[in-house]
Amino acid sequence: KNEVEQSPQNLTAQEGEFITINCSYSVGISALHWLQQHPGGGIVSLFMLSSGKKKHGRLIATINIQEKHSSLHITASHPRDSAVYICAGRGEYGNKLVFGAGTILRVKS
Amino acid sequence: EAGVTQSPTHLIKTRGQQATLRCSPISGHTSVYWYQQALGLGLQFLLWYDEGEERNRGNFPPRFSGRQFPNYSSELNVNALELEDSALYLCASSLGRGAYGYTFGSGTRLTVV
Numbered sequence: 327k328n329e330v331e332q333s334p335q336n337l338t339a340q341e342g343e344f345i346t347i348n349c350s351y352s353v354g355i356s357a358l359h360w361l362q363q364h365p366g367g368g369i370v371s372l373f374m375l376s377s378g379k380k381k382h383g384r385l386i387a388t389i390n391i392q393e394k395h396s397s398l399h400i401t402a403s404h405p406r407d408s409a410v411y412i413c414a415g416r417g418e419y420g421n422k423l424v425f426g427a428g429t430i431l432r433v434k435s
Numbered sequence: 436e437a438g439v440t441q442s443p444t445h446l447i448k449t450r451g452q453q454a455t456l457r458c459s460p461i462s463g464h465t466s467v468y469w470y471q472q473a474l475g476l477g478l479q480f481l482l483w484y485d486e487g488e489e490r491n492r493g494n495f496p497p498r499f500s501g502r503q504f505p506n507y508s509s510e511l512n513v514n515a516l517e518l519e520d521s522a523l524y525l526c527a528s529s530l531g532r533g534a535y536g537y538t539f540g541s542g543t544r545l546t547v548v
Contacts, residue, residue, distance in 0.1 A: 359536075359537065361539070366541075368539070369539035369542075371538060371539060374536045374537070412478065414478070421466065421485075421532060422468070422483055423478075423480060425477050425478040
């Protein structure tokens, strides 16, 4: 079992839909990161959170420490949101990230 | 402000050769991380440098090595290249050893033929 699990693996949505990507982790972490990777490989860090909820534009990230679970929500999805979304746990000791396998999101117009 | 810059963007090497990848962190960031993303696989942690020292290492053979320079830029060296080393190598930087956010570079795509 991977230390960081994401679901779903693939997600296709219609433009305008509300999207949720889930991330569960089985190890202690000091923070959880949500990353976005576009075709070609470049990665953008969307959020880093260790408790509660963060919002940036149409993106919302939440984390429940007790349940070891985080969600990334996209409101009013748009084709330009199509990308791979990756959650990563930052270890309690040392700074290395442990990554989920990623969720491939495709938003159709 | 310049982001994390990696060079080269693409690199083609022959099996058995050595590859050197470079990373310049954001100004003021002292920590540099290297990750490998092989085709069909997820991101894997390779190395972490902070203040010129190797702080942590992932589960990779010793032919993967690197260093961090006094200006906090970093090199990743891969010796005796194997075909399965073909991957996207991503560098990230952060302010230091605390719980700071990461900024990723665009990566170097290494192809071993």
